[in-house]
Amino acid sequence: MEQDVLTKIDAYIERTQDYWLEQLARLCAQPSVSAQNYGIAECADLVATMLQEQGFRAEVMPSNGYPVVYGEGNGRSDKTLLFYLHYDVQPPEPLELWDSPPFEMTRKGDTFYARGISDDKGHIIARLAALAAVKEALGELPCNVKFVIEGEEEVGSPNMPAFVEDHQQKLAADACIWEFGGVDYDGNPAQSLGMRGICYVELSVQTAVKDAHSGLGGSIFPNAAWRLVWALNTLKDDNEQILIPGFYDDVVAPSARDLELLQLLPDHAPNLLETYKLKGFLGGVEGGLDLKQQAVFTPTCTICGLNSGYQGVGTKTVLPAKAMAKVDFRLVPNQRPDDIVAKLRAHLDTHGFSDVTVTLLGGGRPAKVDPDHPFVRLANETATAVYGKTPLVEPIVGGSGPNYPFIHVLGLPVVSAGIGYPDSQVHAPNENMRLDYFLKGIQHTARIIEGFARMEA
Amino acid sequence: MEQDVLTKIDAYIERTQDYWLEQLARLCAQPSVSAQNYGIAECADLVATMLQEQGFRAEVMPSNGYPVVYGEGNGRSDKTLLFYLHYDVQPPEPLELWDSPPFEMTRKGDTFYARGISDDKGHIIARLAALAAVKEALGELPCNVKFVIEGEEEVGSPNMPAFVEDHQQKLAADACIWEFGGVDYDGNPAQSLGMRGICYVELSVQTAVKDAHSGLGGSIFPNAAWRLVWALNTLKDDNEQILIPGFYDDVVAPSARDLELLQLLPDHAPNLLETYKLKGFLGGVEGGLDLKQQAVFTPTCTICGLNSGYQGVGTKTVLPAKAMAKVDFRLVPNQRPDDIVAKLRAHLDTHGFSDVTVTLLGGGRPAKVDPDHPFVRLANETATAVYGKTPLVEPIVGGSGPNYPFIHVLGLPVVSAGIGYPDSQVHAPNENMRLDYFLKGIQHTARIIEGFARMEA
Numbered sequence: 001m002e003q004d005v006l007t008k009i010d011a012y013i014e015r016t017q018d019y020w021l022e023q024l025a026r027l028c029a030q031p032s033v034s035a036q037n038y039g040i041a042e043c044a045d046l047v048a049t050m051l052q053e054q055g056f057r058a059e060v061m062p063s064n065g066y067p068v069v070y071g072e073g074n075g076r077s078d079k080t081l082l083f084y085l086h087y088d089v090q091p092p093e094p095l096e097l098w099d100s101p102p103f104e105m106t107r108k109g110d111t112f113y114a115r116g117i118s119d120d121k122g123h124i125i126a127r128l129a130a131l132a133a134v135k136e137a138l139g140e141l142p143c144n145v146k147f148v149i150e151g152e153e154e155v156g157s158p159n160m161p162a163f164v165e166d167h168q169q170k171l172a173a174d175a176c177i178w179e180f181g182g183v184d185y186d187g188n189p190a191q192s193l194g195m196r197g198i199c200y201v202e203l204s205v206q207t208a209v210k211d212a213h214s215g216l217g218g219s220i221f222p223n224a225a226w227r228l229v230w231a232l233n234t235l236k237d238d239n240e241q242i243l244i245p246g247f248y249d250d251v252v253a254p255s256a257r258d259l260e261l262l263q264l265l266p267d268h269a270p271n272l273l274e275t276y277k278l279k280g281f282l283g284g285v286e287g288g289l290d291l292k293q294q295a296v297f298t299p300t301c302t303i304c305g306l307n308s309g310y311q312g313v314g315t316k317t318v319l320p321a322k323a324m325a326k327v328d329f330r331l332v333p334n335q336r337p338d339d340i341v342a343k344l345r346a347h348l349d350t351h352g353f354s355d356v357t358v359t360l361l362g363g364g365r366p367a368k369v370d371p372d373h374p375f376v377r378l379a380n381e382t383a384t385a386v387y388g389k390t391p392l393v394e395p396i397v398g399g400s401g402p403n404y405p406f407i408h409v410l411g412l413p414v415v416s417a418g419i420g421y422p423d424s425q426v427h428a429p430n431e432n433m434r435l436d437y438f439l440k441g442i443q444h445t446a447r448i449i450e451g452f453a454r455m456e457a
Numbered sequence: 458m459e460q461d462v463l464t465k466i467d468a469y470i471e472r473t474q475d476y477w478l479e480q481l482a483r484l485c486a487q488p489s490v491s492a493q494n495y496g497i498a499e500c501a502d503l504v505a506t507m508l509q510e511q512g513f514r515a516e517v518m519p520s521n522g523y524p525v526v527y528g529e530g531n532g533r534s535d536k537t538l539l540f541y542l543h544y545d546v547q548p549p550e551p552l553e554l555w556d557s558p559p560f561e562m563t564r565k566g567d568t569f570y571a572r573g574i575s576d577d578k579g580h581i582i583a584r585l586a587a588l589a590a591v592k593e594a595l596g597e598l599p600c601n602v603k604f605v606i607e608g609e610e611e612v613g614s615p616n617m618p619a620f621v622e623d624h625q626q627k628l629a630a631d632a633c634i635w636e637f638g639g640v641d642y643d644g645n646p647a648q649s650l651g652m653r654g655i656c657y658v659e660l661s662v663q664t665a666v667k668d669a670h671s672g673l674g675g676s677i678f679p680n681a682a683w684r685l686v687w688a689l690n691t692l693k694d695d696n697e698q699i700l701i702p703g704f705y706d707d708v709v710a711p712s713a714r715d716l717e718l719l720q721l722l723p724d725h726a727p728n729l730l731e732t733y734k735l736k737g738f739l740g741g742v743e744g745g746l747d748l749k750q751q752a753v754f755t756p757t758c759t760i761c762g763l764n765s766g767y768q769g770v771g772t773k774t775v776l777p778a779k780a781m782a783k784v785d786f787r788l789v790p791n792q793r794p795d796d797i798v799a800k801l802r803a804h805l806d807t808h809g810f811s812d813v814t815v816t817l818l819g820g821g822r823p824a825k826v827d828p829d830h831p832f833v834r835l836a837n838e839t840a841t842a843v844y845g846k847t848p849l850v851e852p853i854v855g856g857s858g859p860n861y862p863f864i865h866v867l868g869l870p871v872v873s874a875g876i877g878y879p880d881s882q883v884h885a886p887n888e889n890m891r892l893d894y895f896l897k898g899i900q901h902t903a904r905i906i907e908g909f910a911r912m913e914a
Contacts, residue, residue: 034771035770035771035772036769036770036771090773091767091773093769154772154773154774155772156774196672198672198774207736208734208735209734210733210885210886211884212733213856213885214757214761214785214787215653215655215787215854215855215856215857216752216856218757218759218785218855219697219739219751219757220729220739220740220742220752221738221739222736222737222739223760225761225762225763226693226759226760228763229686229689229690229763232686236683237687238683238687238809272677272678276665276666276674277665277666278664278679279679280679281677282677282678282679283677291677294677295673295676295677299676302671302674302675302683303680303682303683303765303766303777304671304682304766304767304772304773304774304776304777305682305765305767305768305773305775305777306764306765306766306768306780307763307764307768308760308762308763309760310548311764311781311783312492312493312548313492313493314491314492314493314818315492315611315612315613315657315761315783315785315818315819316492316611316761316762316783317547317613317657317761317785317856317857317884318761318762319761320760320761321733323763325682326766326767326768326772326773328671328675328772328774330671330672330675352695361772362772397672398673398675398676399670399672399673400672400774426670427668427775428667428669428670428775
């Protein structure tokens with residue numbers, strides 16, 4: 001009986017794939033760049049419409065920022081599965097590095113290109129396809145489902161924690177499937193159990209009302225670019241030690257179980273070195289457990305952008321009045337973004353950089369799920385069935401997302417499942433998705449839904 | 458007789474001012490941004506045409522970079538006066554800060570706005586107007602004249618030294634009027650006797666072939682922006698001490714005569730603080746001789762621009778593969794740009810920054826003229842007559858230009874005379890010229906020409 005259901009599920013996915021690719025093209029054609037407020041409202045409406053077309057109740061709910069698309073559908077059991085997803089995408093810039101228009105899904109062989117196709121629009125479509133497949137196979141949904149599809153994930157989900165706090169009753173559920181998932185370089189399914197937190201700030205300095213001729217002011221005027229460089233230099237030394245007092249105070253070292261899980265993961269060092277053409281990794285680590293641990297269990301201070309003065313070709317002899325840096329701190333348990341911003345502010349003041357303004361652009365707390373929860377085991381067993389390989393369980397990943405309120409406020413076990421693969425170029429030009437991983441991501445999601453309904457409470 | 462000549466000169470200038478303003482509008486309408494190679498060839502042709510229209514022989518000569526407009530005309534005596542000027546302008550960016558189109562001369566009251574109107578196109582027209590006035594008053598030119606009008610001054614005149622070396626016979630003269638001049642905040646005429654040198658470099662770093670997600674690479678990938686910040690930080694400390702070993706080795710302290718001249722200059726501190734809305738000057742100096750000396754007799758290391766990663770609104774969680782800084786060093790006698798670049802390279806290597814590429818974008822040596830030369834006295838006496846005030850003699854100014862080959866290769870006394878004033882916004886948006894200073898600059902230039910022809914050799 002169970003095998004019969006799975007056969008029906010897979011047959012449905014195989015039969016309807018062109019329809020789901022069309023839906024994906026439709027969704028990718030709608031820009032939704034949260035960093036630039038480009039197409040956000042239109043995309044929220046489109047996602048709600050697409051949920052309704054699949055038979056779900058859907059509404060565009062206000063938040064303290066961009067709207068959240070909420071959806072729900074009833075099923076046979078009284079258990080509820082929550083899908084967290086996001087409809088916003090990263091900015092497409094630099095446009096000149098794209099080989100096809102970012103907001104027009106383009107097929108080359110069995111690879112599909114578009115901004116957001118992997119992160120996260122392909123996952124939205126994969127969830128809808130999986131639900132349709134299970135419904136077709138069983139005649140009805142086996143459990144209740146809820147959707148929370150937000151529009152600010154790519155700008156740090158600043159309003160998701162409050163949204164979850166404010167709607168705990170409405171969002172009540174028994175388990176959650178996260179917005180991403182997929183395979184590693186060797187095609188092994190990956191299971192992410194947690195994410196680092198983030199604290200994304202803009203540092204800005206203004207030293208005059210206007211730029212000056214560098215010959216006039218060079219010896220006597222404060223220079224905004226120099227102020228910024230000196231301030232940044234106090235944040236981290238070239239041994240990657242973050243110098244903000246108390247920055248590491250709340251860092252919890254990985255547990256023995258965390259390290260055991262890391263040890264089982266493959267070594268991605270050769271692939272990373274080749275893909276990015278790196279001369280080596282920070283700190284001289286070459287790979288193995290050292291690299292795995294450093295990659296996800298150490299907090300970061302990354303300069304994401306620098307801007308000041310003249311940046312065109314050739315020379316302009318100008319002394320800049322303004323300078324700006326974008327800096328992101330990735331946080332590990334139990335660091336908190338509000339605490340880090342306060343420590344950063346105090347540190348700059350102590351070092352004489354009260355003229356450097358700190359603006360918090362996004363923050364979220366780190367969070368992890370118990371690797372031995374039954375729902376995690378279900379996600380892993382179904383992955384083994386679909387991919388033919390034992391999933392690689394990551395105790396925490398380097399990226400960030402608003403999983404903290406789902407894990408610690410709603411109290412849900414959260415698992416990942418999806419369509420991603422390492423060369424999908426998320427956040428970069430030529431973001432893409434492979435057809436085979438798209439179909440497997442749908443199959444895996446469908447099996448979790450089907451298994452969840454039968455899972456012992 | 459002499460007074461009669463001067464009366465005729467002034468009457469001519471008064472009578473023909475609309476014609477010269479039309480010529481200036483025509484010249485400003487032709488973009489000529491050397492940093493962007495925008496309109497350069499067209500502007501060189503236009504300048505040659507305009508010289509020919511005034512009765513001079515003119516040719517567009519090749520150099521190792523952009524062409525040089527050379528012109529000449531014969532006069533009564535066998536003495537020759539050389540005019541050094543430039544037809545290129547600074548980039549107009551940031552365009553949004555202009556109140557009128559940068560390449561369309563716009564009049565508001567008796568102020569005229571355009572990119573290059575003061576630096577240096579207004580000076581080109583002022584020289585032509587002065588020559589026409591003297592010729593009209595005397596019936597012929599009283600001396601031979603030559604023009605060297607280059608197209609690379611705003612990018613550091615990289616090819617002017619070689620051009621002068623290569624054409625010493627053709628450029629032979631007895632004295633030179635420089636490309637700028639004018640008045641200070643109080644309307645006092647200014648006489649500049651020298652200029653600092655310049656060494657303008659681009660520092661660039663590339664750590665990978667493409668940007669990475671900051672969540673993926675933050676803990677383990679080298680970050681180009683951080684490499685650049687750390688490298689820059691080794692160049693100068695926040696007490697403005699330049700840390701490159703040997704940087705100060707060839708610095709010659711100002712002479713007693715230099716300091717005497719500086720002492721006679723007015724204190725611009727209040728005007729600078731007000732114009733740029735500065736909180737104070739570097740090093741805590743408040744004004745007076747300390748500020749004057751620091752402004753021009755100390756070498757600089759100025760960050761003119763910074764560029765890396767994401768610089769738009771909001772957040773993008775990217776780890777940049779590339780970063781770039783534009784840095785200009787202003788040099789005092791007897792520093793040399795080639796020597797400074799070599800010391801910079803060695804310093805970066807010593808500090809482990811061999812990954813930082815240094816590209817020399819422009820260089821020129823500092824040079825000064827004897828304050829007691831008869832031609833300098835002539836320029837000062839005629840300034841007193843025109844402006845009704847004793848000129849303020851600056852032993853050296855903060856800016857740079859290729860005066861070294863004119864002073865030390867051609868062996869000429871070089872003086873400044875012109876149309877500038879402190880709020881003319883050179884190198885910045887809304888560059889402008891005042892009608893009264895334009896006319897006085899023409900009168901002063903005409904008097905130097907007339908007096909030079911009668912000057913004892």
